[in-house]
Amino acid sequence: MSILVIAEHDNAELKGATLNTIAAAKAVGGDIAVLVAGAGCAAVAEAAAKVDGVSKVLLADNAAYEHQLAENVAKLVADLGKDYSHILAPATTTGKNMLPRAAALLDVQPISDIVSVESADTFKRPIYAGNVIATVQSSDAVKVISVRTTGFDAVAAEGGSAAVESVGIADDAAVSSFVGEELAKSDRPELTAASVVISGGRGMQNGDNFEMLYKLADKLGAAVGASRAAVDAGFVPNDMQVGQTGKIVAPDLYIAVGISGAIQHLAGMKDSKVIVAINKDEEAPIFSVADYGLVADLFEAVPELEAKL
């Protein structure tokens, strides 16, 4: 078995999601090669070469791959990937954007968002917003798979010593171009990688009140998330959304503040180790999954909690 893992990066650093994806590749078993496609991304390839369990790093350093436009990267992945038994990418927005395109070029039905590897051709994945777990078996020659990063513990970022090979392919499909981006800035840990996540919902009433959660988060070294209701109401930007259509998190501690607990939201956080709910409505569905529930007004409970830590 030979596995190609597509690295998640921003041309400067290797993202943690790659380490979880390599863990899934290890569960499949076989030689693991990592593809770093970008521009000016040699440092990322060096970092990937040090990752435990990686036997080879392929570096495709070309202007065509700078913003990892799906049209260009998918072609590269399909060209390189046909010689592998498995192609894995993290189920991030970059992975979800590119991987199905590569699969179609290979005439393969991809498997999205796997949470476990049962065997080299059989995988488990959630469907219906996480209300059902399906075990699926692929009959395709190349298995193209996106990996739900919270389903696999990251491998060590150090300990490997793979060789880095340059890839000469430089395809520019010339049907798309990057115009610009607007990234939310934050000093707090990344939502999907944080060990503690505090999320606010409609109960926060407005964006200013999220300041309370930020203060609590800073004390706990936590990331701050939100429910779709809070995002739709304009309290916070949408990259903070936790749920089926937002980010999937599984931290050690998840604190839901003023969140009722709709199916959509639960799909994004119910694999957290410990769930705490603070809500004044004792009938809120969130209490049916919370390990510790506090029925209280969040405007009193949150500052008190912060003071007691």
Added chain:
Amino acid sequence: MKVLVAVKRVVDYNVKVRPKADGTDVDTANVKMSINPFCEIAVEEAVRLKEKGVVSEIVAVSMGSKQCQEQIRTALALGADRGILVETDAELQPLAVAKCLKAIVDKEEPQMVILGKQSIDGDNNQTGQMLGALTGMGQGTFASEVAVDGDAVKVTREIDGGLQTVELKLPAIVTTDLRLNEPRYASLPNIMKAKKKPLDTTSPDELGVDITPRTKTLKVEPPAERQAGVKVADVAELVEKLKNEAKVI
């Protein structure tokens, strides 16, 4: 220009589905079915582009059993001009759907294809991207803003760190995210009018597409149930439990 919109019939998003006792499939008997919410947003976006005078014709396509006609009629009531049903009772996986769509794109030659970013049953998030590969068109996935400008379209995409804008040459593929728009409700007169709009039926065979499934579902099961925990009396007790019992802070 002409726009093709793909719509899917799925279990209504308010329904909590359960696997059948024998674990072969999800129990969908007597369950309320609806148009997939992301597909509804796709229809709405096409209709708005038509209202702006950018789009001249909207073709709604669905695939699956005869009942998918209902979802096409919904799209017609929301403002699509005509419908195409690719009828089959066989299981359709995203690769097969993308291939059928490719065949329809070849015939209809739309300038834009709008799809939802994912269906809320399979949660695959694949079809639009795969259609992009098969047609060679550029793709603007997870769109929260779409602006047509001459022979190109600017798409603002929701990505993990925030927003990204890409420009695609037309014809292009767009898949919708939730914040792209707020779909309208179909009025009764429009629902009546929709009944008279043309709806053609074809099949994967007629389109020359092999829809043989590539993956097999061996089992479906409920996820590990999470037990409800305890209610604590106050913040002090919560802190104490988190420190000493759960040991997470």
